[in-house]
Amino acid sequence: MSESPMLHVEEATKVFGGILALNRVTFDVHQGEILGIIGPNGSGKTTLINCITGFVRMTSGKVFFKGRDITGKPAHKIADLGVTRTFQIMRPYYTLPAYKNLVIPLFSPRAKRTGGWRGGGKLGDRDTVGIDILEEIGFERDSFVPYKLASSLPTGYLKRLELARCLALKPEIILCDEVFSGLSMSEIASMVPLIERLQMDGITLIMIEHRLRELFRVASRVMVLNFGEKLLEGRPEEVMADERVKTAYFGSEEVEEVMTYA
C-alpha cells in the first residue's frame, strides 16, 4: 500500500442547513481494495458518496482520484474519469427494457473511448454489448428477463442493473450504495460471488452496507461513521472487537451473532 491511493478523501465536510452531515472525514482507498462503510442510519454514508461523485457539493474538503483533484467537478465529469456509483433507491429507466437500459451508459463519452467501436464492441452494436454485460451480472441470456421492461423487474434484478450500468462504463472504482439491501438471503448469496469477481477484475469498490455478515466476507477494510464523523477504520475483525463500535452502532446480540459466524 505504498503507492499513491486510488481515491483520497481529505477532511470531507458537508453542512445541510444547521446539520453537520459530514465532519472532516479523511480516508484512502487503494487499487483493488474493497472498503466497507458502515454506520447507523443518518450517519452520513450516502452523503459521503454523493460528495465524492459530485452529486452534492461539499462544504469544504478535497477529493483526489489517482492524485488528481476532482473536488467540485460536475457529476458527469467525475463519472467520465471512471468513478461510478449505484443508487440506494434504484434508478433504472423504467420505460425501457433491461438491455436498452445499458445502451444509455454505452453511449457515454467514456464508454465510447474504452469500449471499442464507440461503445458497441466488435460489432458496433450497443444492444449486444448490453446483453453481454447483463449476462455477466447474472441475467440469464436465453431467458426473457433481459428483454423485459425495467418497470416489471423484481428488486434483485434492479440492483444488478444498477451495477451493470456502472460496468458499462468500464469503471476504475464503483461506489455501491447498499446493493444488498432489500434482497432475500438467496439473492444476497448469489450477489456475493459477483462482488468478488468484480474485485478479481481489478475494480476497486467502496460498499455502504447494513448486511454486515456479507460485507465482512468481502471487505478488506471497514470504516465506521457515526454522526458524520469517522469513528474508526480497520480490518473487519478489529472493527468488530472495538467497544466504541459496539456502543455506537450494534445491538450487542447482533455483534455476537456475527462474531460466531466469523
Next chain:
Amino acid sequence: MTTADRRKERLDRGIKVRSDGIYALLSWRELGYLVLPRLVLIAGLLLLPLVVPSLYWQRVISNVCLYALLALSFDFLAHYVGLVSLGGALFIGTGAYIAALLNKNLGLPLILTIPMASVSGAAICTLLLLPCLPLRGVYFAIVSLMYPLAMMRIIEALNIFGGTDGIMGIDSFPNHWVEQYFVLIMVLLFLFGLRRLVNLDIGLVFRGVKDNDQAVRASGMSITYYKAVAVFIASAIGCLAGACLTHIYMFSGISLFALDFSILPIAATVIGGGGTLAGPVIGCFILVPISELLREFGTLRIAFYAIILMAFIVFKSEGLMVYGQRKYHQFERWVKI
C-alpha cells in the same frame, strides 16, 4: 354485470406478436399488418390537396401542416425529453422573422431562406432557452411561455423589424401545389424521422433524460448538453413551420408570437395521444378544420372548442392514437372474476 365481478382482459393479437420480429417479412398478411396503417396515413395526406374542393380549404391544409409540425416538436420535447415547452410561438416567430428578413433585406429566394431560417432560428431559440434547461416539468413550461410574450414586447417597444406593422411583401411559394406538397412532405419527413430518432441510441439517451436524469449524470453524460440538442431539433422543426408560414402569408409580424401557436399543439397532442408522434399530427387534422368550420360562430367558437377538448379529456384522456393502437394490436374480452 358490474366491474365488481368481471374485468376486461387485453391480449396481443397473434399477428402482432409474430410481426414484432424480422419474420414479418415472410408473409404478405403480416407485412400488410405492419405497412397498412403507415401507408393509409401517407397516401391520405398526399391525396388530400387533390380531393379538397376550394382554394380556401387548400389553404387550411397548409395551416394544419404548420400546426402539425409544431405539435410534433411539442410531443417530442414533452414525451421523449421531459421538457414541457410552451415555446411554440417563440419557434414560429423566430423562424418567420428570420425568413422574412433574409428574403426582404438580402433578397434571398425562399429555397434558401427556409433552410437557413430553420437552422439559425433553432440556434437562436436553443441559446435563448439554454439558461432554463436545468428546470423541469411545469417550471420549464412557465419560463418557456414567457419568451414569446417578451419577444413581442421587445419588437413593439424598440420598433425594430417593422415594429407593430410587421414586414410585408415577402415572396410567396410559386403556386399552391408547391406550397401544400412542401409542407405535407415536411410533416411526413419529420413524423417518421422523429419516430426513428427516438429509437436510435441517442434517442434512448433523450428518453433516459426524461425518465431519470440522475442516472444519466451517473453514466458520465451531461444532461444539459442532451437537452440542448433536443431543443435544437424541436426548435428547428418549429422554425421551419414559421418560415413556411411567413412565405405562405407573405407577411411577418408580432402576431406570429401569439399564444395560439403554443396552445393549439398541446390541445392536438391531448386529442391525438401524447408520446405517439403520429397522434398529435392527427389531432391537428381534427382541431384546425373544426376551428375553421366554427369561424362563422365568431367568438362563440372558443366555447365549442373548449367543449370538444373537455369531452376528450374526460372520456378519452389517452388520446385517439393510443386508443387506435390498442384496438389494432390487441383484442379485448370480458372475463369473470
